[in-house]
Amino acid sequence: MQPETAVVKVSAGAQPAAAEADTKMLINGVSVYYKAFRAIKEIDLPVYENRVTAFIGPSGCGKSTLLRSLNRMNDLIPGARLEGEVLLDGENIYAPGQDVVDIRRRVGMVFQRPNPFPMSVYDNVAFGLRLLGLRKKSVMDEIVERSLRAAALWEHVKDNLGQSGMALSGGQQQRLCIARAIAVEPEVILMDEPTSALDPVATLTIEDLIQTLKEKFTIVIVTHNMQQAARVSDFTAFLSMDDDRAGYLVEYGPTMELFTNPRKKLTEDYITGRFG
Amino acid sequence: MPTESVYAHVNLESNYRRRKILNAVMLSLTGLTVLVAVVPLVWITVYVVIKGGKYINWALFARLPAPMGAPGGGVLHAIEGTAVMVTLASVIAIPLALLGAFYLLARPNTSLAHGLRFSTDMLAGTPSIVIGLFGYAVIVVVQKHFSAFAGGIVLAIIMLPVVLRSAEEMLKLVPAEMREGALALGSPEWHAALKVVLPAAMEGIVTGVMLGIARAVGETAPLLFTALGNDNYEIGKIVRSGIRHHQSVGKILGQIFAQPADALPLTLWKYAQQPYQERVQQAWAVAFVLMLFALGINILARARLAYRRRKLYG
Ligand SMILES: Nc1ncnc2c1ncn2[C@@H]1O[C@H](COP(=O)(O)OP(=O)(O)OP(=O)(O)O)[C@@H](O)[C@H]1O
Numbered sequence: 001m002q003p004e005t006a007v008v009k010v011s012a013g014a015q016p017a018a019a020e021a022d023t024k025m026l027i028n029g030v031s032v033y034y035k036a037f038r039a040i041k042e043i044d045l046p047v048y049e050n051r052v053t054a055f056i057g058p059s060g061c062g063k064s065t066l067l068r069s070l071n072r073m074n075d076l077i078p079g080a081r082l083e084g085e086v087l088l089d090g091e092n093i094y095a096p097g098q099d100v101v102d103i104r105r106r107v108g109m110v111f112q113r114p115n116p117f118p119m120s121v122y123d124n125v126a127f128g129l130r131l132l133g134l135r136k137k138s139v140m141d142e143i144v145e146r147s148l149r150a151a152a153l154w155e156h157v158k159d160n161l162g163q164s165g166m167a168l169s170g171g172q173q174q175r176l177c178i179a180r181a182i183a184v185e186p187e188v189i190l191m192d193e194p195t196s197a198l199d200p201v202a203t204l205t206i207e208d209l210i211q212t213l214k215e216k217f218t219i220v221i222v223t224h225n226m227q228q229a230a231r232v233s234d235f236t237a238f239l240s241m242d243d244d245r246a247g248y249l250v251e252y253g254p255t256m257e258l259f260t261n262p263r264k265k266l267t268e269d270y271i272t273g274r275f276g
Numbered sequence: 277m278p279t280e281s282v283y284a285h286v287n288l289e290s291n292y293r294r295r296k297i298l299n300a301v302m303l304s305l306t307g308l309t310v311l312v313a314v315v316p317l318v319w320i321t322v323y324v325v326i327k328g329g330k331y332i333n334w335a336l337f338a339r340l341p342a343p344m345g346a347p348g349g350g351v352l353h354a355i356e357g358t359a360v361m362v363t364l365a366s367v368i369a370i371p372l373a374l375l376g377a378f379y380l381l382a383r384p385n386t387s388l389a390h391g392l393r394f395s396t397d398m399l400a401g402t403p404s405i406v407i408g409l410f411g412y413a414v415i416v417v418v419q420k421h422f423s424a425f426a427g428g429i430v431l432a433i434i435m436l437p438v439v440l441r442s443a444e445e446m447l448k449l450v451p452a453e454m455r456e457g458a459l460a461l462g463s464p465e466w467h468a469a470l471k472v473v474l475p476a477a478m479e480g481i482v483t484g485v486m487l488g489i490a491r492a493v494g495e496t497a498p499l500l501f502t503a504l505g506n507d508n509y510e511i512g513k514i515v516r517s518g519i520r521h522h523q524s525v526g527k528i529l530g531q532i533f534a535q536p537a538d539a540l541p542l543t544l545w546k547y548a549q550q551p552y553q554e555r556v557q558q559a560w561a562v563a564f565v566l567m568l569f570a571l572g573i574n575i576l577a578r579a580r581l582a583y584r585r586r587k588l589y590g
């Protein structure tokens with residue numbers, strides 16, 4: 001039918017299935033309901049430390065839902081309910097008595113659309129630090145600079161940290177949001193299609209950034225772009241929708257294997273663009 | 277550049293403890309606020325229901341007032357007067373307010389828009405008795421008589437800013453992308469406004485309209501100089517006499533608006549000060565009816581919203 005199956009190349013930069021990586025998070029039999037509707041069902045998945053894990057799959061299969069269950073952002077949606085458990089360093093973040101604010105500090109998030117706050121670049125990055133109770137100006141300056149550097153934005157904004165964060169370009173805004181997220185030194189960073197609102201050049205800078213960020217952080221990324229998943233991630237989870245419209249895990253594995261030698265026909269069809 | 281962690285400089289534990297205490301304090305404060313808001317409402321409602329409920333009877337809704345001091349009679353005149361004047365006010369104010377709100381949405385920064393916003397704000401802040409005085413000066417004095425028409429006009433002036441500004445706020449909440457989506461399909465601006473933006477904002481607009489109506493129904497002061505009051509106001513009587521004299525529909529309608537009229541809050545205000553016990557009791561009954569009306573309008577508005585939401589979002 002299709003003349004050629006465009007097999008996606010896996011870049012040499014991506015780490016092979018590193019057996020020595022520790023499990024940072026563990027998704028354990030997770031189902032999420034919106035009111036009576038089950039959006040995802042019984043998903044089991046590890047997230048390895050200092051690795052990039054990608055969620056791919058057709059629209060509406062529950063990638064965002066799964067991602068948001070990793071830092072309890074679904075708590076904010078009335079009627080949303082989770083079954084199963086999500087372990088962070090072996091502890092269930094949904095256990096009673098867990099402090100959701102602390103969980104969100106440890107598991108940060110970057111959203112699909114850049115969402116800088118309506119304040120200066122500096123204040124955007126300092127926002128989380130002030131929340132933590134940091135008062136010392138010198139330390140604040142230092143961490144703001146360090147975070148902006150890590151997000152590859154420092155050179156652009158260093159001469160005018162007082163300008164509004166909303167006055168930056170889309171790609172710069174997204175990097176500002178990344179700087180803001182990493183300033184509070186989370187352990188895990190969740191990214192929901194962080195480049196889908198960006199042009200190819202800005203996308204590449206973010207992808208490069210992800211590669212360097214994983215040295216310090218554990219990263220989970222949702223993407224619709226197969227090449228992106230192949231380029232940046234070490235592990236990939238492919239989700240699809242069942243007949244009851246609930247999302248389920250079709251296949252999970254090291255990105256290289258999943259893309260070059262998928263075990264399931266459905267996965268192969270999806271990554272070669274024959275379905276989805 | 278030193279790479280010291282932020283956590284070397286903050287005490288997370290004490291920060292969290294402070295946050296939790298603050299959280300608890302704020303939560304209790306909000307709980308207190310709820311009490312402060314709910315207690316008076318419940319109190320007033322219960323009080324009015326107890327004082328007024330027992331004087332509710334059929335005659336209250338079906339009869340004109342009995343002569344001073346005589347028992348029996350009702351407030352049909354006030355119910356009909358309120359209905360006539362609020363209807364007139366709604367027919368005038370709601371379309372104007374919606375058009376104004378759409379204008380503000382489509383051309384938010386013209387000087388006309390600024391003027392409109394400024395004047396509606398001023399109007400909303402004007403004491404209603406002043407608006408009544410205005411109605412007296414430009415309608416009653418000119419026509420040389422008090423009338424339901426004059427009352428309806430001043431009520432329209434009072435409703436207009438309430439409905440306009442709430443409709444504007446609701447329209448502004450509709451994402452710009454939605455309107456632009458329609459415009460990008462070649463939809464003219466009025467069409468996009470009517471077919472896409474208005475339905476999206478409908479919930480909130482209807483609530484605003486209902487609040488405007490409730491406001492108009494509850495007004496007393498501006499009616500003092502315009503509708504004045506009329507113990508014999510009865511639409512049925514006007515229609516019957518019109519038919520007897522073979523008058524045209526227009527003429528009869530004119531009669532309905534040309535006469536001085538009464539209104540529920542106006543009657544409440546007058547009756548409450550009279551020395552006759554029957555009248556004071558009826559004042560409580562009217563208070564009860566007004567209260568029921570306000571609650572009813574709120575419940576209706578909410579039910580409508582819930583229904584629409586279910587239909588829109590499954
Ligand atoms: N707040 C919500 N309330 C009710 N249902 C929701 C909500 N958010 C998502 N859903 C439903 O859950 C399912 C999964 O949605 P989700 O946003 O997780 O998908 P996704 O894989 O991220 O899709 P996309 O690739 O389009 O972003 C969909 O059927 C969606 O309609």
Ligand SMILES: [Mg+2]
Nearest residue numbers: 063064065192
């Ligand atoms: Mg999504």
